[in-house]
Amino acid sequence: MPGNPWFSWSYVVGNAPALWQRTLEHVGVTAEAVAISTAIAVPLGVLVSRQRWLSGPVLGVAAVAYTIPSLGLFAILAPLIGIGRTPVLIGLVVYSILIILRNTTAGLATVDPAVVDAARGLGYGPGRLLLQVSLPSALPSIIAGVRLATVSSVALVTVGVVVGFGGLGQIMFQGFRNNLYRAEIMTATIGTILVALVLDLLLWAAGRALTPWLRRRAA
């Protein structure tokens, strides 16, 4: 099919402002969703790992919510609360909570009991024990959860096209409607993957900076 190339640099240059604007939308809604999910899931994970009887129901509800397909969730939310950014944000938060919650409880479960005992013996109260011993020990697992949630969210935002807020997904779908303009779909697809990679790299670096003791141990 001549005249419909897979890649077109002139398309990228000519549409740079629109691409950039959609990328910012994409990153913005992902970052906000992951921040909200972390703020909910980490305290919830701490609560769940202290009150054992809560862990079954809470993790169960989160898992059921996670099973609902994104398109289905957006289709349920949009008629009830309107289209646009809000249903996408809520959907991303719902999915990210399960990922971060699971990693938080898993991380807290692997804290060495001997370390907790030692801290207690040194006179640490429950609050200090949590903040200075348990959470730092669980931090690598929590960060892994946040990274996974971020990468999944970036890919999920594109489905938001059905409610009119898909970030780079808008551009993909525009290319589809635009007589299957391949360069447009391809650019947006690669852009989405790049956004995921860059955010993952940033979080990896942040995680490394937050857990300096891991490197010291390795060295």
Added chain:
Amino acid sequence: MTAPAGVLQEAFVWLNDPLTWTEQGGVLELAGEHLLMTVAAVGAAAAVTIPVGAWLGHTDRGAGLVVWLTNASRALPTLGIILLLASTGLFGNTATVIAAAFFAAPVLLVNTYEGVRGVDPDARDAARGMGMTGAGVLLRVELPLATTLVSAGLRTTIVQVVATIPLAALAGGGGLGKIITFGLGTQRYGEVLAGGVLVAVLCLAIDGVLAVGQRLATPAPLRPGRT
């Protein structure tokens, strides 16, 4: 946009109309199509990944490749792949099955690989000592011991495929997603809501059925909850 209460009522009325379910292109037909596409996609993915995963796990090769594939597949936007396939002329159900199989494959590959590789080396040694060949060890020792992980992988995969297929309706594919895109296109938001609920219910129901199936497929001594 109509008030939420009106939308809820519309969805309720639509779901309660027998014709909605039985007419041509109705819910039952679309659900059947959805399940057929799921079977095709999971079958295609399993036919490739289970043998490859088992072989890689048996020979203990390709760990880096397997991990990389799983991570990379998370970052791939499904919608982009479906639309790119559409731009090559692959519309509708075939493209959907290909895309869904593509996304289902990594989970199944990793689980088979990890299941076979993680088999107790003592069990493997014992089988060797009894004179089993490489293929014998794989088929009669490693794969049976890997059933837990493989069936868990199959469950995740099937649910994921059921969840991915609705996306294809955006590019002209069939299945239950059609109700949602049709509702959006005609601004009947009650139907959009009802379609969303149907897709969600189908996914949860299949996950529930598979949870039972997964328990039955696990050899009794490997089941959790036994000591």
